[in-house]
Amino acid sequence: MPESGGFHDLIATEEIAAGQSREGRDGAESRAGSPSPSSRKVYVAVGRNMKEERNKLLWSLEAYQGAKVVILHVHQPDQMVPGPFGGKMHASKLKASELKAFRELERQEMTQAIDGYLLLCASKKVEAERLVIESEDVGKGIVELVAQHEIEELVMGAAADKNFSKRMKTPTSKKAIYVNQHALPSCRIRFVCKGTHIRTREPYASLSSPAVTPSPTHPSSGSEGGRRSSSFSRWFGSPQSNYANSPSPEDAIGRTEEVPRSLSLNSVGTTWSSCEDGQCLSSRASSSTLSMERTGGEDGPPMEPGVDAPIAADRSFPQTETSEEQFQQQSLEMEGMLARLKKAMEEAQASKKEAFQESQWRQQAEQEALEALRKARIAEVLSAKEQRLRKEAEAALSKERLELEKLVEQHKDAVEEIREMSVEKASLERSITEVVRELEEKNQKLDDLLHALDEMEREKLEMQRQMEDAMAKVEELNIRQEEFGEASRMAHSFTEFSLAELVDATNGFDPGLKIGDGGFGTVYRGRIRYTTVAIKMLNSESMQGGSEFHQEVNVLSRMRHPHLVTLIGACTESCALVYEYLPNGSLEDRLSCKDGTPPLTWQARTSIAAEICSALLFLHSAGVVHGDLKPGNILLDSKLSAKIGDFGICRLLPEQDSTVSLCVTTNPKGTFAYMDPEFLATGELTRLSDVYSFGVIILQLLTGRPPLWIARDVQKAHFARNLQAIIDPTAGDWPFVQAVQLANLGLECCNMSRRCRPDLETEVWRVLEPLKGSLAPSTHSMVTDSRRPPEYFICPIFQEIMRDPQVAADGFTYEAEALLGWLDSGHDTSPMTNLKLSHLNLTPNRALRSAIQEWCSHS
Known part of the structure; x- marks a missing residue:
């Protein structure tokens, strides 16, 4: 980085030495003045993540009230892109069309992010616009934008928000350090971290010292000339050293015309004035003062580059007199030095252009070499493939030649056989005539038998109808018997x-x-x-x-x-x-995000499908068919674990039938979109009817769509290889292989033919169990060690899980040991209400004990 104000002071000195007109200097002075609030611009460098950059933008809007905000963003293309199976791969491995599509998607996301910043500015009623550049290095991109647009006010981050510390005094990120060192000296940069101002890099042109009134007494002109020459060399240095610390030649030459023309020799640090009594000249070596401030003097420590320390006004050199000849000589030396500097800058710019062209030529040559290498590899592969095909063709030709010889031998044998068969043909024709005659007689008898069979079929149908009516009456009687019989048993269960x-x-x-x-x-x-x-x-x-x-x-x-x-x-x-x-409601409510609930993730949906399958296997093994399986009857607990409910229309199947046992009903019940088509047509309810309903639920978990015609839509997308288009995007980035497995499984379960549907235990569960097991333990586990028991499992006295729950006269359930101890100690009141108990008898709560034992076996 150049010293504070060095490059711009050289340009100002060059303009003075060239003798610019007073009118030009006046125009530069007006342009160098502070802008009005309406024309003032502040550039805010932001990244992709608005959540992390929001505090920085809000701080800028507060600090620069009334100024126009420019959202500055350096788009850095990703080199590692998502692979087809969820991994990462280098961008160079993609095809040109695929890479172009990915870059376009990146730019769209970048545009959406910047639109978010503009909307935030609009909500604060601040005029804003955007400035975007694409670069492989963010720091270099910011420096380039500062140079191209001559930015005077810039706000950028000092470090990531997570690295913020109250002790932070200087920027710590590589980008901030790079911009602080290489940005134009005329740009004021404010570094902010987590909405807190860390440091400001002031523009170097503002560090010029105020004028000093000449002293009436001066040393000899000889010592003054030496002192002035020493001050000049200590500020500017040799042309080569000053050029090495200055900005790039392109930036310096491109901005030569935009340096304020109001700068005089005061910008360099030396002020000349003439006395009225003669050629009395005074000088103020503010440049030496600045040099001493920067280097720390002969004894003090050197100051850190980039630190915005003000220049002390009271540190100056003695004022001396000099002659007009010495002033002209130094002016000529300064002009020559500036001319050499400008020439060096032009040569550097030309060298840089040549290097850039050479880099482009080299890159083009490398691309051509890579393309030639690729073509050579393709030619090698094609040559090897051609040789392999030639060998295979020769082998096939030799094999066909052997087969042809065998066919010739077989042909000779066949001709001989045909001759023998022609003799037999005549005898067979005679036999056929006799058989045809006998066949006609048997056809007549067959017609008579078919007519009798039709009569028997009609009688069978009539008997079947009578049997169905009888079974319906038996079922109705059984239901009535259950209503009366269960009433006496429910009190004990x-x-x-x-x-x-x-x-x-x-x-x-x-x-x-x-x-x-x-x-x-x-x-x-x-x-x-x-x-x-x-x-x-x-x-x-x-x-x-x-x-x-x-x-x-x-x-x-x-x-x-x-x-x-x-x-x-x-x-x-x-x-x-x-x-x-169950606090999370039904699966139907969560799929539709009712009352603003968050959508279910693909991990939770996969686990829910496996849990429903597990419950169905348990029900079917007990001979129970649910008959009304749908998302509205599937409830979710606090951990999004699925629980099937609403068994009002379930049916019990005979124990002797294993898979396709029927429970015939004349009036099918349930929800139409989830009902088995064969159950609707025939009234025969089987375990495979639940499999059909489960298939519809799997497709809903995958797509988030309504159940009606969902199987048809998924099948069309699957055949068109466009399954990704109908997968629910709110579930997250669903692994494509797993989504295909679930789609195939759901379509098989939704088959219109009952015989073509898969078996739950041998086919469906073998697919869902590995998918559920591949999930991380923290995503959605059915039972975990940290699972808390329900409140009604805890004894009110012991505050522990009950092993033998008993119901007392007050209606509360207690652990038997705890309640007996309470009663044996002489109490006849309720431990919960302190009211006197009507009796001291205890009733076992068998249903609660069964639930506790089931919970403990899984926990």
Whole structure:
């Protein structure tokens, strides 16, 4: 970096030595003046990440109020680009068209980022524009923009925000250090980190010292000339050394015309004035003062380059007198020095242009050499391939020659056989005539048999219809028997709640606590016995409300699985069910981002698909077909783990049938878009009907689209090899291989033919289990060591997980050991309410104990 003000002071001295007119100097003075607020510009260097650069821009808008803001950005193309399978590869390995498309995508993202900065300026009512350049090095790009546009005010970062420290006094990033050392001296640079001003590099032209009044007494002119020459050499140095520390020749020569013409010899540091009584001249060696300030003097320590220290006004050399001849001689020496400097700059510029042209020629030659090498390699590959094909053709030709010889021998044998067969043909024709006659007689008999068979088929259909009606009546009787039989057994398999408890838990069924509503009834969020639960009130007007209530209680009270909704209790008098509360709602709500909830990631969706498959395998092994599997009946807990609910219309299959056991019904129920087409047509519900519904859910997890015609859309995109176009973009960067696997699996499950659908255990689970296992443990695990038990698993007395839960007369569930200890100590009151117990009998809570044991086995 040149010394403060060095290059611009040389240009100003050259203009004075050339004897420019007073009018030109006046124009330069007006241009060098401080700009008005309306025309003032501040350039803010920003990066791609607006989140990290926001504080810097806000600081600039606050510090430069009323000024026009220019968003300065150096676009640095990425050398490592995403590969086809999720990795990284060098940009040189891509084809020209692919690299061009990737660069265009990079520029679009860069434009969107800069638009975000402009919108922020617009929100602060600040006029703003953009200035963008593309460079392999960000620091060099900023320096180039400063030189091209003669930037006077620049704000840039001192370091990354994460490296900010209150002790930071100077910039620490390589870009900031490079710009501080190589940017134009006339540019003021403010370095900011995390919205805090770190340091300012003042323009070197502003460091000129004020004029000093000449002293009436001066030393001899000889000593003054030596002192002035020493001051000049210490400030400017030799032309070669000064050029080595100056900006590049292109930048210096390009800005020669834009240096303020108002600069006089004061800019260099020497002021000349004449006395009225004669040729009395005074000088002020402010340049020597500046040199001493920069170097620290003979005894003081040298100052750090780039530090904006003001020049002390009281440090000056003695004022002396000199002669007019010495002044003219020094002026001539200065003109010669400036001429040599300008010539050196022109030569450097020409050398730089030649070097740039030579670099371009060398690059072109390297590209031609690489292209020739590539063609040579292609020729070698083609030659090897041609030799291999020639050898294969020769081998095939020899093989065909042998086969031809064999065919000739076979032809001779065939001719002989034909001669023998011609003799047999005559005898066969006679035999055929007799067979045809016998065949006509048998056809007549066959027609009679077919007519009798049709009659039997009609009788069979009539008998089948009668059998179906009988089975429907038997099923209806079984359902009624279950309604009456289960009522006596439910008290021993789950907790019975009263209607009054449900009213208190929901504040009188407050509409604000409603979390779900549909044809089945209404779901409320409530709090029973210090536990948050979900209360499902079945619709009393539904004809199937009672049967669905007993059906769901019958299934959930005897089955436990990590991905089935846990039934806590029920209220038989109002047909209400009490479940565990799942805070993340249904899968349908999360796929549609209801109430502004964030979208599910592709890891969570893959894990949810595997968990649903696991629950279906458990249900089918127990002989249960859900019959109404859809995202609305799949709930998510706090860890986004899936749990299947709503078993009101499920069916139990006979135990002797393994895979395609049927449960015939004359009135299919469920949601149309998720129902098995064969179930709709025939009324036959099987395990494969759940597989069809599960396939639709897989395709919804993959695409985020509505269920109607989703299989057709995915199949079209898959055949067109455009699957990426319909994958849900909100799920993140879904691995393409995994997305293809899920798409194939979903399409197989959605096959219209029941026989062509895959088996859950042998085919579907073998695909989903490795996909779920490949996820990171922190993304979405079904069971983790840190999983907390539900509140209703904890004993209110011991504050530990209960092993033998017992229900007391106050309605609360306790650990048997804790409650017996409480009663044995002489207490006859409730540990929770301190009210007297109506009796001291305990009732085992078997449903809760089963749920706790299931949870403990997985935890």
